[in-house]
Each structure stands twice: as C-alpha cells, then as structure tokens.
Amino acid sequence: MKLYDYVLSGNCYKIRLLLGFLDLDYEKRPVDFFPGREHKSDAFLKINPLGQIPVLEDGEIRIRDAQAILIYLASRYDKSGEWFPGQSxxxxxxxxxxxxxxxxxxxxxxxxxxxxxxxxxxxxxxxxxxxxxxxxxxxxxxxxxxxxxxxxxxxxxxxxxxxxxxxxxxxxxxxxxxxxxxxxxxxxxxxxxxxxxxxxxxxxxxxx
Amino acid sequence: MTPDPFTLSHWYAIGRIEDFPNGYKGEHRILSTDIAVSHHGELNVTGPEGSMGVQTRYGHVWTTLSRDPRPLYNMPEFEEEGRRLVTAGAIAVRCSGLRAVENFLDMAHFPFVHTGILGVEEHAEVEKYDVSMGAAGDEIWATKCRFFQPMAAAAAEGGQVIEYRYRVAHPYSTILYKTCPLRDGHWDLIGLFIQPTEEDECIVHSFVLVFDEHNTDTDLLHFQQNIFLQDRMVLENQVPNKLPIDPRWEMPTRAVKSHGVTWSTTRFEKVA
Missing domain, CATH: 1.20.1050.10 (Glutathione S-transferase Yfyf (Class Pi); Chain A, domain 2)
Structure with missing residues (x-):
C-alpha cells in the first residue's frame, strides 16, 4: 500500500492514524505540498486530477479523498468491524x-x-x-x-x-x-x- | 516602537529565490514596515523611503531597511561540492523572532518537544558546552555541544551522540552545524533565516544543507518541517511572546543587550 503523504497535512494524518490503529504496513510517498506545490504539478494531476492529497494506492486500486480512503481501509482491513460499523x-x-x-x-x-x-x-x-x-x-x-x-x-x-x-x-x-x-x-x-x-x-x- | 539601530542594520531574508519569479509583484513586511517586491528583469524592493538594498544568497532573497547595512555573514559551506540545499519555505509564527532563535539554541527541549527524533527523555541532560564571540565580536558560537539523539537526521539510523556547534550570525539568523552521520569530519548545516515582521510575529525561512545520498529532497523537507512545526506550537505558547532580557525574569541574553537591542524584547517593568 502506498500513501501520497504530506507531513503537515491533517487530511493525510487521518489516513496515517487509521493505518496505525489497524497496524497496517504501508509505504509513504512524500509530496512537497509546501513550498513546492507538487500536488498541483502536471505529474501529480495525473494521479489525482483534483490536485489534492492524500491519495492511497492498494494494488490496482487508487483512491483519492481522505474520507473515501478511511471507508476503504476500515471496510477492507478492519476485521473487528468497529471502525466503520455496518450493522445498523x-x-x-x-x-x-x-x-x-x-x-x-x-x-x-x-x-x-x-x-x-x-x-x-x-x-x-x-x-x-x-x-x-x-x-x-x-x-x-x-x-x-x-x-x-x-x-x-x-x-x-x-x-x-x-x-x-x-x-x-x-x-x-x-x-x-x-x-x-x-x-x-x-x-x-x-x-x-x-x-x-x-x-x-x-x-x-x-x-x- | 522604532527598531533600534543594531536591529535595523541587518539584512533579512524575505523568501526563497524561486518565490520571486520574473513578473512577480507582492507586498511584504519587515520590522513593522511595509515593503513592495517586484521582479522585472531584476529584483526591486521598495520601502517607505524608496528603493532598498536587495541581494540573493543562500537560496533566499535578502533586503535591508538600512542605507549602510552590516555585510551579510559568510557561510562558505554553500560553495562546497556535493552538498544538497533544501529550502523549507516561509512559516509564520506568532512570537518574537528572537524567541525563535533562543528556542533553536536550546538543546534542553529536544527530549520533550522532539521526542523520539532529536531526543529521548532518558537522556535529557545537557552537558557543559563552550560559548564564544566570533572574531569580529558580532557573532556568537556555542561549541562542543553534545546530545544523544535517537534519529538526528533524515539519513541517520539508530541513536547516537551527536556533536553540535551553534552559530548566531546575527540576531535573527542562526545556524546549527552537526556532525554528518554519513561523512566523517564534515558538518551538516541546518539554519533559520528569520524575517521579523512585528515585534511579536515573524516568518521563519529554514534550510538544510547536507551530505545525504539516501533521501530525496522531499524526504529532507518533511523531516525539517516536522521538527520546525513541533517548535512552532511551543513558540506560540511562550509567555511573554517577546524575548525577556531582564535578569530578574529569565536568563538574560547578554549578547543581545550588549548591542543595545530593544526591539522585539521586553523588560520586567513593562508587564509587572
């Protein structure tokens, strides 16, 4: 799993938090959000046309939007089912x-x-x-x-x-x-x- | 309050060279003074009294309100082959720039603010170190500083005792020389170029100038910003947010006082 990450981003931190709670291994791909504005570069816009971080890649799957990534990780990897309860x-x-x-x-x-x-x-x-x-x-x-x-x-x-x-x-x-x-x-x-x-x-x- | 002559006599960084591309036009601020920066073929900085000095050095653009400024200090390491310069951008902090320098020099906070990176609580002791003035009498060096660090640099693996030298090249510029984990006998440089905007607000431009073959520039950037933002939270919560220089209050910064610095500092009487 690869996370396009910026160390000062609260939205990336959400993903790092859940990956930590679930004890999942992942690779960080640091993005120069500031001062380099790498998230608005042509190369990054091919990864996320919205020019936003985080982006998560898991095998063939690529997900943008912190909330979507949280749903994906919790519903796929949380065996307890508690982080995203689906019963009710x-x-x-x-x-x-x-x-x-x-x-x-x-x-x-x-x-x-x-x-x-x-x-x-x-x-x-x-x-x-x-x-x-x-x-x-x-x-x-x-x-x-x-x-x-x-x-x-x-x-x-x-x-x-x-x-x-x-x-x-x-x-x-x-x-x-x-x-x-x-x-x-x-x-x-x-x-x-x-x-x-x-x-x-x-x-x-x-x-x- | 008008800045004292010593504070006025310096060059101040106002941004990275690439922040002012050809065609650039923008408003900036130093020492409670509005300045305008434009770049049309060449860089121009204008203040209330007209055109101001401007130079590009150490990856940054520098200006001064003084008509007869002290020369900008030398950092010969910028000429050395094989070093990599990473500039970390302008980060605003609600405190005196002098406070940011003071914090940068204070090894005692490492285990508590940069826990697990620049220090661990089991190794909190600051050993004795030497302090001397530079040859011309307007710089301060702290040498033989030693500290145990679990992850001293982005390129470091495992904890080690790191030797430091601190240089205060002018009141708003401070550079840390630390033993390079990869190359014996060499120092890695990390520094702050502080742009004092108000007495109790500043913008910190920081850089890393290192020998490092393992990390990308962005790895180094993240390492540096992570550390500095840990400091920012502490700096913004210090009371008073100007630098106390009264002996009845905190340990006075003698070097600051000996040059007659008053701007961005505070005395006991004023708040008591």
Missing part, C-alpha cells in the same frame, strides 16, 4: 454525516491554519467564524453523547467519524482558533489521544 443503517448514516462534517472543518479550520502558518491568501475572519460555527455543533453533540454515556461521535466506540474530525479540530489553534470554550471537545481530544495505537503530529498538544 442509522449508524452508517451517522458516520457518513460526520465524514461530511469533517470536510467542512477542512474548509474552515484548516483554511485558517494554512493562512496563519503558510501565508495562504484567504478571508481569515470568515474561515475562523465558520470554524467556530462548526465547533459549536460538535461541542453540543459531544456533550449530548456524554450525557448518554457515549464517548465518541457515532456510538460507544471510536469510528472513522472520530478519526475524520479529529485532526483539524485538534490543530485548530495553529490557525488562531481557541478551543478553550469547548470543554466537551477538549475532553474528546484527550480521550482520542489516549487510544491504543494513537500517534501525534506537530501542532497537536497531547496532554499527559
């Missing part, structure tokens, strides 16, 4: 809903991070305001889950929904988005970083 229709829908939500986090919190850290030219106030709108939704949901005795986004066990939302929420402070006012999110981050097989990336504060 409502739970499948719930996971799918948070996968889509995570893409909205990317277009707000991750955009703010690219602005603050790498000098991307974009509307930083809009990006941060959009991120806070989403974080309030996430905060409310996690608080309700806790009332129901659930620690995770879609049920009693962590799923790819949690993996998918985790990176850009945990990296939000890189983009000047303070997480102080989201206690349920902070508790969820703490639980996530304590999972067996978790590994960090730069910008994520792992509390002991």
């Amino acid at each position: 229709h409502s739970q499948i829908a719930e996971v799918a809903q948070w996968l889509a939500f995570s893409d909205m986090i990317t277009s707000t919190a991750s955009a703010a991070r690219l602005h603050d850290m790498l000098g991307y030219n974009l509307d930083i106030d809009a990006a941060r305001a959009g991120a806070h709108r989403l974080l309030r939704v996430l905060e409310d949901h996690l608080a309700h889950q806790e009332f129901d005795g659930h620690d995770w986004l879609a049920g009693r066990r962590p799923t790819i929904a949690d993996i998918s939302c985790f990176p850009y929420v945990a990296l939000a402070e890189d983009g000047g988005i303070d997480l102080f006012c989201y206690p349920a999110i902070l508790r969820w981050i703490r639980r996530f970083t304590a999972l067996d097989g978790f590994h960090s990336m730069p910008g994520i504060n792992v509390s002991p």
